[in-house]
Amino acid sequence: MSGLRVLVPIKRVIDYAVKPRVNRAQTAVETANVKHSMNPFDELSIEEAIRLRERKVPIQEIVAFSAGPTKSQDILRTAMAMGADRSIHVVVEEKDPQLEPLGVAKLLKKVVEEQKSDLVILGKQSIDDDASQTGQMLAGLLGWPQATQASKVDISDKTVTVTKEVDGGVETVKANLPMIITTDLRLNEPRYASLPNIMKAKKKPLEKKTLKDYGLDEQPRLKTVKVTEPPPRKGGVKVDDVDGMISKLKELGAL
Amino acid sequence: MTAINRTLRHQVITIYKELLYLGREYPLGYDYYRTRLHKAFASQQHLTDEKKIKEGIERAEYVKKEIEALYYLKRYRALRQRYDKV
Numbered sequence: 315m316s317g318l319r320v321l322v323p324i325k326r327v328i329d330y331a332v333k334p335r336v337n338r339a340q341t342a343v344e345t346a347n348v349k350h351s352m353n354p355f356d357e358l359s360i361e362e363a364i365r366l367r368e369r370k371v372p373i374q375e376i377v378a379f380s381a382g383p384t385k386s387q388d389i390l391r392t393a394m395a396m397g398a399d400r401s402i403h404v405v406v407e408e409k410d411p412q413l414e415p416l417g418v419a420k421l422l423k424k425v426v427e428e429q430k431s432d433l434v435i436l437g438k439q440s441i442d443d444d445a446s447q448t449g450q451m452l453a454g455l456l457g458w459p460q461a462t463q464a465s466k467v468d469i470s471d472k473t474v475t476v477t478k479e480v481d482g483g484v485e486t487v488k489a490n491l492p493m494i495i496t497t498d499l500r501l502n503e504p505r506y507a508s509l510p511n512i513m514k515a516k517k518k519p520l521e522k523k524t525l526k527d528y529g530l531d532e533q534p535r536l537k538t539v540k541v542t543e544p545p546p547r548k549g550g551v552k553v554d555d556v557d558g559m560i561s562k563l564k565e566l567g568a569l
Numbered sequence: 570m571t572a573i574n575r576t577l578r579h580q581v582i583t584i585y586k587e588l589l590y591l592g593r594e595y596p597l598g599y600d601y602y603r604t605r606l607h608k609a610f611a612s613q614q615h616l617t618d619e620k621k622i623k624e625g626i627e628r629a630e631y632v633k634k635e636i637e638a639l640y641y642l643k644r645y646r647a648l649r650q651r652y653d654k655v
Contacts, residue, residue: 330647354648441648499648506637509590510583 317374321431324356327442352389355437357504358497364397394515395507417532419451424528438496449496459489463498
């Protein structure tokens with residue numbers, strides 16, 4: 315059996331430590347001059363691909379992929395510093411119509427076909443849109459089995475066993491390759507992309523493409539009506555006695 | 570300067586640079602981090618004994634691992650707070 319070809323799609327998002335601000339027109343979140351980094355769930359997927367290779371699963375190639383503005387190259391470099399072999403960048407500038415999960419899934423389908431990937435490891439969701447749809451849609455478009463919210467992945471020969479996190483416990487599923495996996499928080503501990511590795515990653519190949527190269531011209535199907543910040547938490551109140559509490563509860567409609 | 574001294578010197582500078590690089594994301598700010606890192610290295614500059622210098626480099630490696638772990642935990646906890654706590 316020749317080695318597996320793993321595709322790891324990643325996304326550049328606002329850093330998890332930054333508090334997002336809504337723009338004045340209430341149409342989107344302010345992204346200019348805000349620190350960006352790789353989506354944390356995508357770091358888990360890169361790490362898992364590398365760990366599979368370190369566990370002597372025959373992996374021929376780990377390809378990182380991202381669609382986004384020019385700066386997405388930075389996170390692709392980070393991915394390659396962590397251990398991906400090469401990367402593909404589909405340039406979607408900020409002024410262009412933005413991709414939605416379905417658009418990304420369609421694009422990924424083309425990439426999977428082009429790269430002849432056998433395994434796609436995605437983050438379960440991005441921390442900016444929180445849609446949690448891309449992996450599932452891609453599995454649907456390709457007609458491949460999928461395991462979402464993985465907390466453990468085992469590959470032996472052609473069979474993949476994945477432990478998934480579900481409400482109140484775990485679920486173990488088994489499927490044959492090719493397959494889609496989306497990662498959950500407890501899958502692994504992503505390594506830090508060290509300075510020397512980032513320097514070395516600059517020598518790894520990074521391919522630049524456009525949506526047209528894949529024959530896609532995705533127009534947005536969704537319209538953002540309004541973006542608002544969550545209401546600030548209101549402080550509690552003290553009640554004097556039981557009667558006061560009951561009347562308060564009635565006021566809130568809890569009784 | 571002897572050959573062994575030169576390699577040690579190189580190692581010290583490399584680990585210093587790596588630690589500096591790590592400091593860019595330090596929660597208390599880069600300036601806080603950099604001054605302290607600089608002080609820590611400067612306080613050891615009198616070392617001439619080869620064994621002592623090697624011990625120092627080992628300690629620096631240890632600190633590097635600790636900082637990486639700190640970043641990982643900080644992010645893990647933030648994400649768990651947001652996505653996992655029901």
